[in-house]
Amino acid sequence: MKKVTFMLFILTGIVAAALMVFKPATVSGSEDRLFPDPSTTIPDSVFSVFQKSCMDCHSDDGSAMARGKVNFSKWETYDAAKKVKKAGAICEELSDGSMPPKGWKKNNPDDVPSQTEVTRVCNWVKSIK
Ligand code: HEC
Numbered sequence: 001m002k003k004v005t006f007m008l009f010i011l012t013g014i015v016a017a018a019l020m021v022f023k024p025a026t027v028s029g030s031e032d033r034l035f036p037d038p039s040t041t042i043p044d045s046v047f048s049v050f051q052k053s054c055m056d057c058h059s060d061d062g063s064a065m066a067r068g069k070v071n072f073s074k075w076e077t078y079d080a081a082k083k084v085k086k087a088g089a090i091c092e093e094l095s096d097g098s099m100p101p102k103g104w105k106k107n108n109p110d111d112v113p114s115q116t117e118v119t120r121v122c123n124w125v126k127s128i129k
Contacts, residue, residue, distance in 0.1 A: 039128065040083040042075060046124045049117045053100050056108075084129055091122040 042050065050058070050072045057066035060073040067073075070086050078086065093099035095118060105112045113121070
């Protein structure tokens, strides 16, 4: 093998190995969120509210009916327009108290979002519009 060809061969190997080691970054602590789009990605402080109060239902492990409306496990697969639309509905449902549902709140009193958390979620919603 010619020296140059050999060098190219080695270089290709190094690049391939590097790509295997340095997989595209995912947001820390949230394997559920693939392909983060920085402009509409849910920040951890907001995502933790959804984890606590919504993902019993609105996730791959939740209920089909809730997941059909909003699925936080699949958030990053929504396009920007869908994220903005869903985010608006999320703030609305949270603010008027219709989400999480009454029955769930009764059974999970400690996980009901606080007023501070509702405000935090809605401020994030405003920031992506
Ligand atoms: C006990 C299960 C459950 C929990 C917990 C829950 N939801 Fe829901 N959610 C549902 C179901 C079922 C639907 C679909 C039926 C409906 O609209 O009432 C829904 C619908 C929605 C919708 C869509 C409304 C529409 O008409 O498009 C939004 C937005 C939503 N939920 C947000 C949330 C948020 C935010 C939380 C957490 C703060 C949450 N939900 C917690 C079960 C749940």
